[in-house]
Amino acid sequence: MTVVIRAFRSADARAAAEVLRAGAPYQVVTPELLGWQATSAPAAERHALLVAESAGELLGVARTGLLHESAEPGLGFANVAVHPDRRRRGAGAALLSAAEERLAGLGVLTAYAKVADDPAATALAERRGYRRGRLARLLHLDLAAAELPRVPAPSGVRLASAAELADPRALYEADLDVSRDEPGEVGMDEISYDDWQAAYWGRPDLDRSLTSVALVDDVVVAFSFALTDGRDRYQSGMTGTRRAYRGVGLARPVKLTALRRARHAGYRHAVTSNDANNEAMLAVNRRLGYRVVGGEWRYRRELRR
Template sequence: MTLTVRALRAGVPEDAEAFARTRRATIPYLVCTAEALAWEAAHAPAGQRLHRLLATGPDGTVAGCADTGLLAGSTAPGHGFLHTAVPPGQAGRGAGAALVAAGEAYLAGLGVRRVHSWVADEDGARRFAERLGYRRSRQARFLGLDLRHAPLPELPATLPAGVTLASVADFADDLRPLYEADVECAADEPGDVDVGATPYEVWLRLNWGRPDWDAGLSGVVLVDGRVAAYSVAQTDGVDRYWSGMTGTRRAFRGRGLATLAKLAALRRARAAGYVHAYTGNDATNAPMLAVNRRLGYRVVASEWRHLKAL
């Protein structure tokens, strides 16, 4: 099949919807909407050099998509990302290879020396990545929870002394306490690249300006008035909920506060009508995997970070 790989056209709703639809068909666990994609294209950091691609057949059918750019915030230069998505019905027709070639050419033009890519934990995907020179690095897991039928634990009738529950919406006048918690927790996230702290103004714009992040559903646990733990809700506005980030500040770990924050967010999401809850964890992140198991999440898929030297 003759394929054409082209850049996603900014401001063209049909392109954004085609990209979102393709990604959802390939990775159904993620929240991905055309509205959020358009927002990202307009607000991505200039230093990220975000670039999105569509692979189409002669009849205009979308056979795959990819996003690529620089790892913004990396403390080491020369790192880029390239993530491709080819729906099951289009696999084996050359779309993946065409998208990778175009993405790598773009990254090479930016001086990237090391490409990071997530690859599904499937034999075909693994062989494809290895054939193109990518090597496995670390594993991550997608976990799912059916909010319609899952027996979610009840919130404690009485909280420990000094502990209170809130939502991110309660911090509308000043999100800096949440920013400080997020910077501390993000620094402890497992990963292949060290990422420096994001300035507050940039963090505010890239997080709480997004159309798919829900401040009212997101859970926050306070201890003596200080932010101790939080769980961020990302939704598609229809039926899908994603835990964007859950964390506990170092001084408060080991007290079950992340579980409490996430449980509060999940119960709000169910009350709001969301039915599919997903989250993702690095395979080495034992504390968060334990939190999710306690809440009823089960592994639904895995993927591997792959690296390639350009």
């Protein structure tokens, strides 16, 4: 059977989303998101999707681009997914080769890949010379059955939704502050306000009415981003507290507020991911009732020097 690698077309969005959901059933991904990323991602990211096809059937997807939020130059990403029922046909290896070729053409020196905590997936990465890095835990919460108590914010702090913000720049500034010391392989600390708006504020799966923020006067001091599939799945894009306001109990109320809003809106499943060494956030999520349902490794490979 011949596997063909080609560029993503808008007509591929539904099939590509199905491939990604099949490989990571708890993740939030929609055809609308893939179509938007293909046409509206920040120019600095140089985002592109590649697909593996055989006899008219879409077998797998590679998401590629530059890690433009890092101050370190020459970093890119190549995230490959193949439908679980269509593996062992060479689609994954062919997609990874094409993704690496594209990144090399963009001047990428180091390629990063998110790899499912699955023996077949990690074996492919390691055969291609990728080195294992950090592990992220994927967690799930049954929103219909979860206990979501109302936890008041500390004195002087007001809880609101992102939709109520007069200017999203306040959320951008908080996000940038939190991201500077978020656990991970790559420092995500260099993104302009315009690129942030394009990459996050404008994405179609961001629900601003469910995204929770904690305000001191007009300053966002903590937040919990809400990503949804418009049907039954809700994902915490990131929950964080600005460094100057940590240790006073903000993460739990902002996250609980977002979760209660999501349940009221009809969402039944909540998912999130945490760095396996981020014990503080893992503890918050365990108290909320989240349970580990999977994992994802970060791998890296030097393409050229």
